[in-house]
Amino acid sequence: MTTWLDDVFTAPKPIIAMLHLEALPGDPGYDSKAGIRAIVDRAREELEALQTGGVDGIMISNEFSLPYLTKTEPITAISMARIIGELLPELSTPYGVNVLWDGQASIDLALATGAQWVREIFTGVYASDFGLWNTNVGEIARYRQRIGAGDVKMLFNIVPESAAYLAERDLRSIAQSTVFVASPDALCVSGLTAGAPTDTQALRVVKDVAGDTPVFVNTGVRPSNVAEQLSVADGAVMGTFFKEDGKFENRAKVERVQELMSAVKDFRNTL
Template sequence: MSWLREVFGVSKPVVGMVHLPALPGSPLYDAARGMEGILERARQDLHALQAGGVDAVMFCNENDRPYTLRADPATVAAMAAVVGQLRAEIRVPFGIDILWDPIAALAVAHATGAQFVREVFTGVYASDMGLWSPSAGEALRYRRAIGAEGVRVLFNINAEFAAPMGSRPLAEAARSVAFSSLPDGICVSGPMTSMPVRAEDLRAVKEVVGSLPVFINTGARHDNIVDLLPHADGVIVGSSLKVDGITWNPVDPERVRSFMAIVRRLRGE
């Protein structure tokens, strides 16, 4: 049995994003609303996604702009606190994404009982955050060290807000990562948040990684999911489910319901 069906209960699962407001210590943090404001916004979005029928959710510090490559201790603590306080209200499998720190994401996932993380684990990039060179070896050894082997790792192999320093085609990089870095899944992205991945990139990656699950990572919308999902094993979706399709807005329950109706038809449900 594919681990996707084991974890999510369906083929081609939809993972809806719970984008947290800026956390303490980041430039956009709203000190007047404080942690209670962050918690309430996360609760609102979580309930809207679950009511709309998504198969899973993923918590992310999306508004901690400008991003860093190592999470501050306050970020880790705040993420763990919010997810921990919502734990009893989460009715679907859930994941953690801390931009852009795989070690921090694994730590919070293990502490909160999350089933998966999504991060950039491999490659060298010229990015908006500077030179970016994550280490899958370091991250997976850390997962082993803390006893978090049950946390699945989704590798984003074409990092957002960045360009690879090397010249390998995407499919060639995917084949290499699948062989050498032990991912549980591969995520294929557009150039930044909310920008669509290309169908040809999904097809090329899927052809070379075989049974390894491939996820649409950015830009999935009502008007393109019919064309994209046949080439993937799942989809991670955030901005298009928000009010007016804007990343920083609350989740729109009607957008969630209508998106899931399209996906269910595609899955033959």
């Protein structure tokens, strides 16, 4: 089966590495004394580690903007655009963006920076750690078209972190109806939080009903499980394992990236 992944990535079962930006202006954790320059410097260091380690793509997100907003303030995407603009000369892999948890802002940022995809929660209503969380995929799909961002791929996270679907529906029916009504460019299946393992059986359930829509494992990939998970999924989005000691708050280290990508290459040799 040929999909848009074959046009974007040079290897099968691509590994998309998360580039987590430190807290931004307006965020509770923002370091106003160090300023945006410190955020750019750390992002550049981690980008080098990820690309040198051999990942297939990069996704830039405001991961440290905790606690997240479901409708972000303008300063968030504006700051991210400035940071990405400084990194663009060094981006040698395909890249996407994610403004947590704001689908419209993610699409705005992608169009402004030339990103090829976004990942967000585009469907469903949830009870979450961030309050009642609603979406409007029809509105977002029309907005993407209206601003001329129709080529930006939309990766739908259908198992959102720190949230539960309000309706009594199982994962199979959610995935099946999402594909039918919203035509996602990919589906992402997650664990409870960043770095938490994704249930392989959940991946199988989604893959079974996804048809031609690619399915990504979205959290918790590591060398010990990457072969098992890529035997089901069409690719992986990951970040925590790449960081020093595998801790979410630490910086990405090239040695850990190389370790994971070595396991991926071993798996690809079996395809």
